[in-house]
Amino acid sequence: MEETKKIVTFKNYSICLKDTVETFTKKLIHSLFDSEYQNINGTEIKNTFLTILSKLSVIEAEQIWSAFENKFVEIRTKLDLDAIAAEKNDPAAKSLEEVYLAYPGFYAIAVHRLSNQLLKFNVPVLPRMMSEFAHSATGADIHPGAEIGCSFHIDHATGIVIGESAIIEDHVKIFQGVTLGGLSVKKSLASTKRHPTIGNNVTIYANATILGGEVFIGENSIIGANVCITDSIPKNSIVTVQYENKIIQKNT
DSSP states (O other), X not given: OOOOOOOOOOOOOOTTHHHHHHHHHHHHHHHHHOHHHHHHHHHHHHHHHHHHHHHTTOSOHHHHHHHHXXXXXXXXXXXXXXXXXXXXXXXXXXXXXXXXXXXXXXXXXXXXXXXXXXXXXXXXXXXXXXXXXXXHHHSOEEOTTOXXXXXXXXXXXXXXXXXXXXXXXXXXXXXXXXXXXXXXXXGGGTTSOOXXXXXXXXXXXTTOEEEOTTOEEOTTOEEOTTOEEOSOBOTTOEEOOOOOOOOOOOOO
């Protein structure tokens, strides 16, 4: 008996668009900081953007690009403040040039400020794709929906997670492994504020975890390493983990 072959049809997704978005994001960052590069590659960057939006079935792509382009000066101004904050706060930073060229935390912030603006223009999928590229390149996972104020400094970047509805005010410093997350991952809470708010001039040290949409960390506070917080913290507070190091000497 002859076998009947069953034909299975799957919906097609433009997975290769990930590569296009990665290239687009890199070139967009380059053009933001290098006017000569922008003069040479500006048209190509725009056309790539229009192609991406076409693949994502977005209409009025030309108008969106024009509005996006008009925000570049504002975004660059904020990023310059971020770079100055990095040089000021990191003893290892020898120059502003080093921050711009070598700091993964700064690169992650740059991609975030661009993707966040596109999200505000209601561009679907692309902002998240850009943030995931930055995640793979820097180790910092910043959702494009997070709102981040001026002079933001990320030290080391690796392992940082900042959730969609997090709000970070001005002059905040965070270190590697910090999580600004939600207490619950229920789908029904998708439209609510699930992630914390961090006040002005707060420092959050390595591997601290702050969870919950109603949590507010008051201004000028210091959150120590390895702390887990699920309640609001008053301004001017210092939060640390209390523990003792026990040293046991081996008999030789």
